[in-house]
Amino acid sequence: MSTENLDRAEAIDKLKTLVDKIDIGMMCTNTSDVANLHAVPMSRQEVDEEGNLWFLFSSESETYKNLQESSHISVLYSDISNYNFLSINGIATVSQDKSRIDKYWNKMIEGWFEKGKEDPRIRILKVSPSEGHYWDNKSNKLVTFLKVAASAVSGQKLDIGREGHLNI
Template sequence: MSRQEVDEEGNIWYLFSSESNTFQHLKVNPKVSIQFAHVSDYNFLSVNGEAEVSSDKETIEKYWNKMMEGWFEKGKEDPRIRVLKFIPFEAKYWDNKTNKLATVFKVALSAISGQSLDIGREGKLDF
């Protein structure tokens, strides 16, 4: 799935298929965790929240784009299209102050020496 928007309230929007494993899982449990990564800088974000699923035509129209055509052969009218609104309630981040190579070196040095080195920042964000 590809993120369509993060709205003013912090909700994250997606279009996806009712035939997907994600849809089947959400029918059982609407609790969701989403991870974002900027791997080259070793920065990571993990967001926990709850999902709401709909087939609202206006929202599908709002988020429809060329990329979606590859997934839904019948276009915007495809009955399999679902809208996922992800409502976050907690997030954790890991933000390194240095590049990937320096971080790997610091982790290795810390493991060998037993010293606690400043590898980066981490924290929690509450909504």
């Protein structure tokens, strides 16, 4: 696997591409027991032009409670069918921005909030990445497996993908 560190615009493009492709990430927050993390699957609403990730969530969630203690957050994405992975660490900002709620509101979100867009529990979560790392396979899982096997047998180094830091 070759290393390709990406900066600013290229890093944001890679982030957007991977998050849009994978969609569901495991959002990890710190618990009051610092030895453990709280992780929940979350679907992103948007990755904006600056590389911020946006989510809708509830003020009654464990994630919200944890963010009151620490704004440090991680979001981990995994597409095991294609061996694509992304790890983002950042700072969380929580708001009740009505324009964002309107922008992101859809039928899927409606199922989580029984009082609709006016539900007082709705919160906007902005994750501003401070660091990221990706593993991006150049082909699908089967081709990768065959390249790894061929490399092991022949001793040749075959390019099976890229990994690197995202400097956003």
